Amino acid sequence: MDQTPPTPPSTSSDVRTWCVLCHAAALLGLFFHFLGHILGPLIVWLMKRGDSPEIDAYGKESLNFQISMLIYDAIAAILCIVLIGVPILIALWVLNTVLVIIASVKAGQGEFYRYPFTIRLINCLGFKVERLSSIGATSLD
Secondary structure (H helix, E strand, C coil): CCCCCCCCCCCHHHHHHHHHHHHHHHHHHHCCCCCHHHHHHHHHHHHHCCCCHHHHHHHHHHHHHHHHHHHHHHHHHHHHHHCCHHHHHHHHHHHHHHHHHHHHHHHHCCCCCCCCCCCCCCCCCCCCCCCCCCCCCCCCC
16 A cells, blocks of 8 residues: 655645745846836746635736836836936835835735735736635735
8 A cells, every 4th residue: 555645735824925925026126127026926926826816816916016017117217308207216116115015014914915006907806805714814895
């Protein structure tokens, strides 16, 4: 009776860690400008979205926010022609950093964080965020 033990399902700690990384990976943009904010969450989301619906939802939320910030940055860059864009770019950079840190902390606590000022380009509605037994996230309804 040579049986191999079944692979254990991912624990809530593993899921929570990947949810945090979905948000925290956006901080790569501090080191790799322009697309670093998008590439980090995109890579994490593409690698782990099939493992858990929670990771899929957190990754979509993070990507939606980073794509929205990229659009806002492009508008602010155009406004640099009339000199108002520079303070807007600085404010967007600070806002992005602060909100990513807040989202990472909330994900670490098992709470789903909805970024403000986000254009929802990637469909997050396929995952209804309820009380998640695996990580204890709160409902958005």
